[in-house]
Amino acid sequence: MPDAFAVLGRKLRLGVVGGGPGSFIGAIHRAAAQLDGRFDITAGVLSSDPARARAAAAALGFRGHGSVAEMLAAEPLDAVAIMTPNDRHFTECQAALAAGLHVVCDKPLTNTLAEASALQQQAEAAARVFCVTHAYSGYPMIRQARAMVAAGVLGALRAVQVEYLQAGMSAPVEHGALTTKLRWKLATARSGPSLVLGDIGTHAQHLACFVSGLPVESLCADLGALVPGRSVDDYGAFLLRFAGGVRGTMTVSQALAGTENAITLRVFGEHGHIEWTHARNNYLTLALQGRPVQILARGDADLLAPAKRLVRIARGHPEGFLEAFANLYRDAAEAMAARICGAAPDPLALDFPTAADGAAGLAFIEAALASRAAGGAWVSL
Amino acid sequence: MPDAFAVLGRKLRLGVVGGGPGSFIGAIHRAAAQLDGRFDITAGVLSSDPARARAAAAALGFRGHGSVAEMLAAEPLDAVAIMTPNDRHFTECQAALAAGLHVVCDKPLTNTLAEASALQQQAEAAARVFCVTHAYSGYPMIRQARAMVAAGVLGALRAVQVEYLQAGMSAPVEHGALTTKLRWKLATARSGPSLVLGDIGTHAQHLACFVSGLPVESLCADLGALVPGRSVDDYGAFLLRFAGGVRGTMTVSQALAGTENAITLRVFGEHGHIEWTHARNNYLTLALQGRPVQILARGDADLLAPAKRLVRIARGHPEGFLEAFANLYRDAAEAMAARICGAAPDPLALDFPTAADGAAGLAFIEAALASRAAGGAWVSL
Amino acid sequence: MPDAFAVLGRKLRLGVVGGGPGSFIGAIHRAAAQLDGRFDITAGVLSSDPARARAAAAALGFRGHGSVAEMLAAEPLDAVAIMTPNDRHFTECQAALAAGLHVVCDKPLTNTLAEASALQQQAEAAARVFCVTHAYSGYPMIRQARAMVAAGVLGALRAVQVEYLQAGMSAPVEHGALTTKLRWKLATARSGPSLVLGDIGTHAQHLACFVSGLPVESLCADLGALVPGRSVDDYGAFLLRFAGGVRGTMTVSQALAGTENAITLRVFGEHGHIEWTHARNNYLTLALQGRPVQILARGDADLLAPAKRLVRIARGHPEGFLEAFANLYRDAAEAMAARICGAAPDPLALDFPTAADGAAGLAFIEAALASRAAGGAWVSL
C-alpha cells in the first residue's frame, strides 16, 4: 500500500483554533487528531481572550497564542484545525490557507455559499488539503455502504432516505440561562441562516450524497420551528431529487424530545437496499430482494477495501464516534503528507470530505431557504 | 362493562363478498370475523362467476350465491363484509346498506371522494354500522399509543412521521405474466387513481391520524413511480400539516426492494415521543425527554383501558396481524349488536375505522393528486 | 400435496376437557383447534362440577357434560382435547384412547414417566393419533431451524443452548390469596414433582431436542427455588449431553422478575449457528462463520418445505402464538383424518409432538430429580 505518511517520516504539526475549556467538539478534535500518531498538536488559540487562550493551551500541554495571526506568525505548522463558532470559519480558513497551511475545519464550512466557494477555490489554487469534518462519513460501515453502492450491489438507485434527529432544542431553551455555546447558536449572524441546517442538516445531506454517490439537484423544503415562538429553525423536512432523478427524503430536527442524535440512512436500488443507523454504527443492514436480510459487521472478513482499511479492532469489539472522527484526520494526514513530500497518497485515503463538500452543504442550505421563501416550491441547487 | 353482544345473545349472520380461492385478504377476513365467535359466515359471493361462486362457498362450508343481489334477497343477514376489487366497493356497499344491513368493507373505501362521502351519508342516514378495515389500527399497542397521546403523555404534539414500505412492486412486474390480482391492480379504473395510495397510502394516513388524533389539513406531494416506465404510482412522499399546525411526513412505496410490509409510526410531543413498528407489533417505545427509553409491552399490567381490553394472550406470547384484524370485527360486532337490540355498546368498542375514515382517506388521495397536478404545491384537504 | 383431510371431507368432531371460564389455555386450545376449519368443538367437560360444566359449555356454544365418562358415552367424537390440571391427564387420556378416540393433550403429558410411557404404549397399540401441545414447536421459523439442521446447514452439531424465563413466580405468591390455578400448581401432587419443569422445563427440553434432532442423554441439574422459603421448584439450570456427545445448557425459571415468557434457542454447528427468540418469532438468525449474519423471515421465498407450508400470511404481517398452536392442531387433524379414512397423510404434517415426546419430557424431569438427589451428579436418561 502506498503510504505518503511513512515517506514523510514525521508527525504533522497541527495548530488548533477554538475548542476551549468546556467545548465538546474541541476535545473530540484533539483526541481524534492524535489517536493515530500522525499529528502533534503543538499550538493553539483556545479563546478570543488572549490570556485565557494561553492558559487553556498550557493546561493541555501545547503553546497558546492570543490570536490566529499570532499563531500563524510564530509557529512552524503543517496544518490548522478550526473548531470555532461558524461565523469565524471563513476568515480563519482564509488566513491558514494564505499562510500556506493545510486545513481541517468543522462544519458548516461557512455561513454563505459564496464564502464556501471562495475557500474551495483558494484551497485548490494553493494546492492545500482541506478537510471538513463530516465525521459520520468516517465510520467503516458507511464506507462499506458507499463502496457497495458504487460496486452496483443494489443496482440502479431508486430512492434515498436520511434523517438526523436530536432533542437538545426540544425545550424552550432560549428562555432560560444561556450557555456560551447556546448564545452564539441562537444568534443567526454567528451560527448561520438556519440553525438546524448548519448544525446537523449538512451532516445528513453529506451522508446521503456520500453513500449514494449522487449530488442533490433540487429540493422542496418544509423548514421552521417546532417549538412555539422560536425564531431559529429547529426542523426541516425535505423532498429531494438527486442526480439522475433519484428520489429522496430528508428530515432533520433538534427539537424532537426523547431522541438521541439518531441518524438513519437508507439507500434503495433495484435489487435491494442498505440501512445504517448511528446507534448501531458497527453494523450495516443489506436487504436484497428475495434473500434473507444480511447484517454486515465491522470486522467481517469480506468487507470491501475502503471499509476494511479503517477497521481498528477485531470484530465484536465496538468502535465509536471517536474512531470515525479520527479516520478523517488519519486520511487528511496522508493527503497532507503526500503534498508535503511529493509522494503518491494511498488512493483509498482520499474519501474524506473536502471544501467542495462543504460548499455543497451551503448550496443545500441556500436552496432550502429559497424554497421556504417561495412557499415551499421546488428549487434547484 | 356494558356489552351489547351479550344482550343480543346470538352470533351475527355475516355474508361475505369477494375473497375467493387464492385471495390473501379473503382468508384473513373470514378468520378474523369468526375468531371471537361473534359472527357466523352463513353465505357469500366468492366470484363474479355464479357457478364458481357457489362452489367456492360450498368448499368453505357456507351457502354460495351468484351475485350480491341474489344473496341479499335470499339470506337473513345482519351484515355484509366486502373484500372485492376497489371499484366494486361502492355499489356493493350501497346495496348492502339499502338492504338494511351493517357493513364491513376493505380499504380504500371507494375510488373517489364523492362516492366515499355518499356512502358515509347513506350509512349515517340508515343508522347502520360501517367499518372500514384499516387493520393496523386494531393492534393493542396502537390503541395504547392513541390513548397515551389523548391522555397528554407527550404534551402538545409537534410532529408526526409515518412510513409504509413494501417491495412487491420493486420488479417490473407489469412486463411478466399477470396474476388476476395484479391485472386489476394495474388497471387504474379498477384500483383507483393512485395504486400506491389506494393500496397502502390510506393505511399510513389513517394510522397517523388515528394515533395523533389529528386530521391532515394540507399536504405537499412527491408522487410517482420509482420503477422506470411504470404507469401507475408506486411511491409517494409527503410533507404534511395536521390540525393545529402540527408538522408531519409520510412516505409510502410498494417498490422498495428488500423491505417487508414495514410500517413505522412516530408521534412527537413537547415531552417526548412514541414509536411503533409493525415487525414488533407487541411493543411500543416511549421516549420521554430526560428519562430512559421505555418499551411498553402488550400485556403490561398498566396499559390504558383501550389497549388492555384487546389483549388476548399473556405477556410474552406474541399476537399478530390476525388478532389485530379480528379486533375490528369484534368491535364492529358490538356496535352492530347495540343497534340491533337497542342496548348501549361498550364505549371502548367504538374506535374502529368508519366510513368517515374511509372518506378521509379518499380526501387525502385526491389532495395528493391535486398537489402533483400543481407541480408539487401545498394543497388543503 | 397429499391431504387426507380433504379425502375425509368433513370436520373432525372434538370434545374438550378442561379450560373452563377464566382459563388462559382453554381459550387458546379452542381458538387454535377451530382456526383452520378442521375441528368442530361439539362437546366438552369444562368443570368438575357438572352444573357449572354444562353452563360453561352452553355459553361457548357446544354441548356440556358433567364428566368425561358421560361425554365419551354420549358423543360421537373423533378426538378429545385435554387441558385439565396435570394430575388428571393420565386417566382422561386413558379413557379417551380406550374409547377409540384420538387425543390432543396439554403438557406435561403426565406426572410420572411410568404413566407417560403407558399412554405412549396404549396410543401405539390402539393406532390412535396422540398430540402433546408443545406449541413452540409449531412456529414456522422453528420448523425452518429444524429443517436447516437436518439438512446439514450448520455441519456437525457442537452445542445447544436453550432458556425459558418467566416472572410469574418472582413474588412470594404462595403467601397471598391463591387463584384456583395457583392452588393446584402449588400442590405437587397435582402439578407434578417439579413445578418449573412441568410448567416450562419440558417445553424448553422439547424445543432443543426438536430443532437439534437429538435426544438428551445425560444431565447435571441445579434445581430448586430462587424465592426464599419456597417449597416448589422455580429454577433449574442444567449441563447437558445430547446424543453423539453434543454439549448443551438449559436454564428455566418462573421467578426471574422482569422477564416475559422469554424463550431463546441456539444451535451451534461446525459451520455456524442459528438463534431463535420468542419475542421475534417471525425471524430466525443464521450466522455462518465468515459470512454476514442472516435474518431469515417467515414468508421468505426460499424457506424449506417444512416451514413454508405453515406460513399463513404474507411476509411482514406478523403471526403469533395462536397460529403456532393452531399448526399443531392442523397437523394432528391431518394425521387423524389419515387414520380415519385410510388415506396417506401429508408426510410434512407428521412433525407434531407425540406421546413419545411427552414421555421424553417426563424422563428429563425424573433425571433432573435424580441429579438433585445425588447432589448435582450427572445422570443418564
Place this chain on the structure above:
Amino acid sequence: MPDAFAVLGRKLRLGVVGGGPGSFIGAIHRAAAQLDGRFDITAGVLSSDPARARAAAAALGFRGHGSVAEMLAAEPLDAVAIMTPNDRHFTECQAALAAGLHVVCDKPLTNTLAEASALQQQAEAAARVFCVTHAYSGYPMIRQARAMVAAGVLGALRAVQVEYLQAGMSAPVEHGALTTKLRWKLATARSGPSLVLGDIGTHAQHLACFVSGLPVESLCADLGALVPGRSVDDYGAFLLRFAGGVRGTMTVSQALAGTENAITLRVFGEHGHIEWTHARNNYLTLALQGRPVQILARGDADLLAPAKRLVRIARGHPEGFLEAFANLYRDAAEAMAARICGAAPDPLALDFPTAADGAAGLAFIEAALASRAAGGAWVSL
C-alpha cells in the same frame, strides 16, 4: 472532586512490555494509556529479540530496550504495562514491583493461583497500584449496572447469568499454519492450564462478580473441547453459587462458529433484572417487574455517579472498546498519582480490577479444573 492527577501536575511515565508489531492488544494498550493525556509512553520492550525490540519502539516513537531488566535499570518510569504471553506476566510483574513501579498487567494475571496470590501480596506490601485489564468492567454502563445493584435497585439478588462467546477457534486451526500468537496460545505451558478460561473465562467471571458485587463461592464445571481432537479447552459451561447462595450460570467458548465476541450479562433480583450485551455497550436494559422495560443510555441525565464520570461524549454518540480500556488506565493513573504525591485519590476512581481480582480469576480456573478432574462435581473456591 478530588483529583490526585491534577495535584501531581505531570504525565506519568509508562514503559510497555510486549505488544510488538502485529499485536492487537498492544495497540489497544498504547492508545488507551495515552487517550486521556495521563501517561506518556517513554520506553518499551516490544520483542524478546533485542534488535527487533529497539526497532519496534523507535517506529512507535519511544525508546526501545532489549529486556525488561535493561529498561527498568535505564528508565525513570512511574509504571509498567505488561501485555506479553501469559507465562511471562509473573516474573515481569515481580520485577516491576521490585523496582518500585506501579503495574498494569493484561489478564490472566498469571498461570497459577499461587503466582497470582504472590503478586497480590507483593503489590500490597510495596503499596503499589496494580491494575489487571479486565477491560469490559470499564464500560460506563457496566459501572451503572454495578452501582444500581449496589444501590438495591433490584432488591436481594437471586441469579446471575454471564456468557462470553467467540468463534476464533471454531475451525481446527491447530492443523493449519500457526501464527506466532496461536503457537503460544496452543502451548498450555505458556497460555495456562485452560485456554478458554485464561483467554475469556476470567473476563466473564470478573464481569459477573464486578456487577453483582458477589464472589463465586463454588462451581460445577463442564469444561473441554467442542472441536473433535482438540487438546486445549475451547468450551466451558458452569453452574455457580455466588456469596449468599445466589445461583448463577456461565458459558464461555471460543469455538462457537458465527459468534462475535458476544458478552451478555444478566443480574436478577427480587424486583427485576438488568441486562447488558457487548454489541450494545452504550445501553443497559433495566426490567423491573410490573413496569415497562427501560433502556438506559450512556449519557442519560440521571446515571449514577460511577457511570456518569466515565461518559466522554454526548448521548447518541457511540463509544466503544477503546474508551472502556482507557477508563481503566485513567483510573489507574489517578491511583498512581495519589500514591506518588500523597494526595487523596478520587474515590470513584478506585473500581478498576486489581491483583486481587486477578487472583480471583485464577482461583476460578483452578476450581474449574478440579471440578472436571472430579467428574463434574461441585467444588468450592
